[in-house]
Amino acid sequence: MKSTVNIIGSGFSSLAASCYLAKAGYEVTIFEKNTTIGGRARQLIKDGFTFDIGPTWYWMPDVFERFFSDFNKKPSDYYTLEKLNPAYSVYFGEDDYITIEDTLEKITKAFENEEPGSSKKLKTFISKAKSNYDIAIKDLVYNPGVSPLELITPATIKKINQFFSTIKKDVRKEFKNDRLIKILEFPVLFLGAKPSDTPSFYSFMNYADFGLGTFHPKKGMYQVILAMENLAKELGVKIKVNSPIDKIIVENGEAKGLLSNGKNHYSDIVVSGADYHHTETLLEQSKRQYSENYWKKKTFAPSSLLFYVGFDKKLKNVNHHTLFFDVDFDIHAEAIYDNPKWPENPLFYASFPSITDGNAAPDGKEAGIFLIPLAPGLNDTAELRNEYFDKIINRFEKLTSQNVKSDIIFKESFCINDFIKDYNSYKGNAYGMANTLLQTAFLRPKIKSKKVENLFFTGQLTVPGPGVPPSLISGKLVADLVTKHHSILHESTI
Template sequence: MNKNIYIIGSGFSSLSASCYLAKEGYKVTVLEKNDTLGGRARQYKKDGFTFDLGPSWYWMPDVFERFFADFGKKPSDYYILDKLSPGYEVYFGKNDSFKISDRLEEIYQLFEEEEKGSSKHLKSFLDSAKSNYETAILDLVYKPGISPLELVNSTTIARVTQFFSTIRTQVRKNIKSQKLIQILEFPVLFLGAKPSNTPAFYNFMNYADFGLGTWHPRGGMYKVIEGMVTLATTLGVKFQVDANVEKIVVDEQNNVKGLVVNGDEIETNLVLSGADYHHTETLLNQNLRQYSEIYWAKKTFAPSSLLFYVGFDKKVKNVSHHTLFFDTDFDLHAVEIYDQPKWPTAPLFYANFTSITDRTSAPEGKEAGFFLIPLAPGIEDTEALREEYFHKIVDRFESLTNQKIKESVLFKRSFCVKDFEQEYNSYKGNAYGMANTLLQTAFLRPRIKSSKVNNLYFTGQLTVPGPGVPPALISGKIASDLIKKNQL
């Protein structure tokens, strides 16, 4: 049995797979093209400020616990978690915001105050969401996406109608308040698709939100990366940074033969790629690629993003650690991402101020701000457009939260479509991978095992189970299990 494997990329899925494979006795080497580990979850530090460049939400803590438990460890062995209260805040207009508590009873009360009778419907909705969560997390999401039969059992048969209805239909059946509707439809945005295109079964994200709460690793999400790297290292995994994979070498029998890294060929006959799936296939000759450019062009990709990392010389008021700004037309913004791609007319946006709850992320008396605008992947990206949209959202931010912050900016760094392409080889500069729509779920997603090249495997947000940090951890386990099975 071949026990030597190279993994391309060092994001969450790659790190997860590296740990599982090393535990099984594989000699694992992780190759990262950038100068630091973590893939899209890298960290940026400047003048005493610390920013997570990518993922900033810690949801589904049980998935992290299960990952570390597989190695006899706990998250607390590597980082400290704080539960956020409120979990997040949502602005709908000037002096009009809802704080989402970390306690269900307070959330029920919030709903009831906004719409009489809605708490009863919310309880029923969350009962369904919890049941779906248990079904998904304990069973479905750990399937390798090889066959439709993976989805067929007594539990899923009982829920079959939920795969042909949508989150939007389910949410709006009993809730009428547009504010409450937006709060309930928000979590599926992590799956990368519109609520009108996301199967109702995925309401389990609402249980992840209200039921399990929002957490923060002290020191930032990069602490999770550091913990996983530490674990992997103790298991014997080797890491190489500034290691750009330029080609996957395949022999005449279509077996992996090696990799070209920074111009030099490395011999190996087993490769797992956690890099962008489309990009990885461009490292192969055309006849060895499973999916054509037409295939990729037809797929629904999750949004790209315009991100700003901003250091402020004062504390910011009237916001929470996570703050969402839903004061503009949700549906119009969705159309301008998915249906008629363009720079949004009046974008919804998200702001994150980790230094409100985490003193390590900014100097005393100052604030670290992270702003995100979802965008259509593949659109034009210029410095002028970035600057225009920074002023658009900051003007609204100032108005909605009754404060001035522009003159308090010490520095700002932006990250957008071009950067996702250059830094991560991301298809059309998408930020989150391929959306989890009905026709892009489970076995309908790109394969983990190449059908054309022997001993070439894939992991990450374009494979099963889909976008997000917890799914990435699971994807790494799925890929490692399949490799182990096929190598026996």
């Protein structure tokens, strides 16, 4: 008889884990609390507009390819990928922006125009970033975070200094132009920490940005979720929606299943892709590995205030991805990490998928997604949401030289309270736990519970960390650990 696995949640890491475990011969069932699968990567469909609620950036295409190739598949078996050109643009003031195009050669020219002599420095910087990418993404991140020795390889020993310097120091040592500095520091925001707190080694994100480029799956990021759902079902995975978990069943120190909708669902293994902190609240106090104090002391990646806006016309002077860095980043970062509060003048990001993808909006209209990074745990009210929408839309109009407010058909918002309600997210964080030096690899919360046998964790609060590609990898890591652990247990009982 097949061993059984119950998985909590249906985000990227849970779906990835389900595929690997089913392939390894387990009978797998996913339990999702919401009406649709995808976790943070769900969709909002309204009045002919389609929005990705969560992730909108498709970076590191090689990680997706590696995932699907593990099942003798390709992303193109499920969805169509388009490389964006331009990848994105960055506004620094009124009609004042830099466009990042789709090849390193074009990007170096843009840098040279901005700061003579910077193109040569950029090539050197990206060459080092590529070396880090080859070490990190092709090797290190596929370690389960069990031991510090995972980080010690001949390749990392040569780069040991990069774990003790920071992205901010490295970038500012080479580049003097403030606008170029902001562009080079931007990718590490995906890791959830300030550039001044992010080890230099993470410059591999700059290679992901400039070296590999930015892509868009036709019909949006949700197509990746649907692809993984199709693959999971092909492998025999069962998925139950509208199935919130009330308790993890533990008997004699072993996870034995899940209580959902008043019914016990027994299994040999339990894997949680839900928020790690929340998952531990499904256990009695003595079975939790990490105290409330532990979580309070951790550096969490930001939460976000998001708006999904239907415009009654096509917009000008914007690209599919557009960043608005016309205010002081350090002051905004302080309001996220050092002294948590609503920022006075926030940076923001906007995505207009309908520029690339006709499926995102009706003809002649534009779908807009606006995101303001915020500290988790802030007071979240409808009044504050409206106040901040007015702030950014006024700036948006001024910076892009167009009137849009009178062309808004509708706007929906999503913020801290929604992250808590929909995802049981700790303090309403959007991206999990930041990848600072003291929260890297084996220093993150463990994949395998130390207190409950046969209980495992996956997702952005454990290894490797925040983001979609790391979540796919996290699913593989937990499946490998389950399989290894279970085979050892099985051998010991024979």
